[in-house]
Structures are given as C-alpha cells and as structure tokens.
Amino acid sequence: MIIVELFLWSGRLVIFTLTLSRFMHAPRKPHMEATMRILWYLKNNPGQGLFFSSQNDLSLRTFYDSDWGGCPISRKSTTSYCVFLGSSLIFWRTKRQKTISLSSAEAEYRVIIGACCELSWLRSLFKDLEILHSKAALLYCGN
Template identity: 45%
Template sequence: MALLVYVDDIVVASADLESIQGVKTQLNERFQIKDLGPMKYFLGLEVARHTKGIAVCQRKYALELLDDTGFINSKPVYSPTVLSQKLSKNEGQPLEDNIQYRRIVGKLLYLTVTRPDIGFATQQLSQYLDKPTHLHLQAAHRVLRYIKAAPGQGLFFPTDSNLQLKAFSDSDWGACIDTRRSVTGFCIFLGNALISWKSKKQPTISKSSSEAEYRALAATTCEIQWLFFLLTDLGINHNGAVAVYCDSKSAIAIAENPVFHERTKHIELDCHLVREKLNNGIIKLLHITSENQLADPFTKSHCPKSFHSYISKLGLLDLYNPA
C-alpha cells in the first residue's frame, strides 16, 4: 500500500480494497477524515479511469491559466517553440514589471507534471526569471497558445503495459548561446507508459558532443537507479537490464571501453558511474537513430511537423479531443 500525503490531502493506493478501507477507518478514528471516494481530482490533477487504463491531465488548471493571462480565446499554435529562435539574456528590451512573466513560468512549471511536451520550452523560459525581456515574454505567450490547442492533453497509463523499464537519453551540445552549456534530455518508460522525463541545462561546459552525450547518459543512469529503488519499495522486482537508447556511438563506445584515456579523464566520475551500472547488468546501451530518439524534443526546438512526430510517440492522450 502507498500513501501520498500533501498537507491535509491524502491519496491511498493499493490492489486490496479491504486494506484501503481498513486504513481509512483507522485514520478516521484519529483524525476524523472525509472520504471523497475514488480519486478524480487531486491538487489540480484530473484522473479518469477506464478498462484500458488511467488518464491524468490538468485541463482545469490549464484553462484557468489561459483565462488569467487573457489567452483563452487566442489563436492556437502546434509547437511550443520557434525553430529559428534561440533565447538570450542580452536580446530584447527588459520588462518594466517582471511579475507577470514570473507568474506564467511558475504555473507552466507545475503544468509540466502532466505535460512533458512543454518541458523544454519551460526549461528555456525559467532561465530568465531575474531579468526577462519582451522576447522572453513573447516566447512564454507562444507556449500558452500551444496549450490552447489541447488544454486536456496529459499522461496515459495503459493497463496492459508490462513492467519493463526503457530509457532514451540525448543532449544538445553547446545549446545555450550565453554560456555554451549543453542541454540534457531523457525520458523513461515503464512498459508503454511515460513515467519520468527531464530537460535541464548541464552544470558545466562540455568540450565535445561526445562529452555532452555522456553527461546526459550519466544523468539518465542515476534516474534509472532511483526508479529501481522506487519499484522495489512498491514490491515490484524488475527483471533484466534496462535498455537505454542513445544516438551517439562515441558515448556508447566510451561506456563500453574499460580503459580510461586522456580524452575521458575529465569525465571519469561519470564514466565510473555508467560503467558500474553497465557491468552490474542494471542497464544495457543500444544505439538508435536520431529520427527515433524520443528524448530529442527535450533538448531542442522543432518545427510543428517534426515536434508532433516525436510527441505522438510519448504515449500522451487528450480525452477531450473529439477525434
């Protein structure tokens, strides 16, 4: 059984309904709780159940965000970023009042709980909270127009999915034009369900694309190890190594080479980490083409057609789509 507690809101999850009732009875004797029945709404998350699976979205939260910002009747767009635009802290006119920008980005960050498709765009916007410009605000407005296109889109967890982990790891070398730091992107699936993803600027500068890819690989490996511990706590034994798909042959070669060279000395700790998990059979590295790299939209901008091609493979679902 698992209990998720946030202040005075509690979610109880178990495969045994009698055990759930027993826990609720004990809690009621001590705290006088109010039973709201099967979870349908929790902290802005809307949960819909079906025999085929569970869908989680934040449609009400998204519509309130659009209404508060005046974009409820805006013209929708079909990608959260513009392919030709790269944001910089030195371009554009500084905003006289940055409260609106900060409020938008803060709400977008919470919306990424069920919207991995805006993960990269929100990561980009969050870097300019101290001194945003009108260009940054325009980029934030484009994300809002993208949300307007499908406010009910969210995660879907199918019931027929297996419990085998698989991961996709990628990076964009020197993506930040201000610091020349690379961007790490990964997404991890449990069967066909997307359960973990990240889009984050790397803390140090990478001297080569191989180094940037390897740092992303190390971050993905750490997340996989944490998920292993989480599944164990939930009583789930993961059989076999986790397939980690990477589109960099050089990064895979570094991981599989037992000898350290001068070129890999500066990332030796990452090498030890990945190789240890590789040798212990926790992960196995597989090469994949860039066209099939599902972590790619977490590292860079795409045109609407290319972006939709990647996002459609993440297992997202819009219950409110009439189609």
C-alpha cells in the same frame, strides 16, 4: 506555477515551459500571455495522464541525447532524456549542463550519468512498492 506546468504537461509542450521559466526573474506581458495560453490548454485538455495497459511488459527504456555546446553564449551542452515504463512516458528531463564539455563524447557521458542515476532511483522505488522488476533497463543514445 512553472513547477505545476512542468508536472502536468505532455512531452510535446515542455519546451514552452522551459523557455518561459528562463524569464521568471523579470517577466513581461508576452510571458504572462504565453503562460495564460498554456493554462488555457491545460484547462481545456483534462484527462491526459498516464495509461498502463494490463498487457504492458513494464520494461524500463531510456532515450538520451545531448547537444554538444548547444548554447551559443556559454557553449554549455543541454542534457535531455526520457524514461518509459513499457509504452508510457513516466519521466523526462532537459537541463543545461553545469560545465562546458570538451567533446561530444564527454557531453554524452554526462547524460548517461544522469539517466543511470534516475534509473537506479526508479528501481529502488519499484522495490519499495514491491513491484517485481527483474529485467535490465535499456538505454538508447541519440548518436
């Protein structure tokens, strides 16, 4: 159910799903109630999908950021990035890094690596779908 919620949600609600997913190993009544509210929202807000205008320029833009040592317990950083195709958000990811970064620059480099891998995969997908995309992808850092 968590995967379905992550797949269908708009960007502003993803943080709730990520928080709920941390309690999947031992869910309690408040977690179930929160999940039911999320499902109610999805049921009552249909049709909020991707829209591609015919005037869309189809340029790939990626915005990324990292919070260096953001977890107060493990001191691991959280990686976040989102990919836009023109003006439409097509992918986003928020993930705790597996290792502890020794500097904010190191944490940012880890985000760049993930974002570049995602962009490489998207360009390969465009090629397979025979979508001509000759423009370079733009990356914007949160610093």
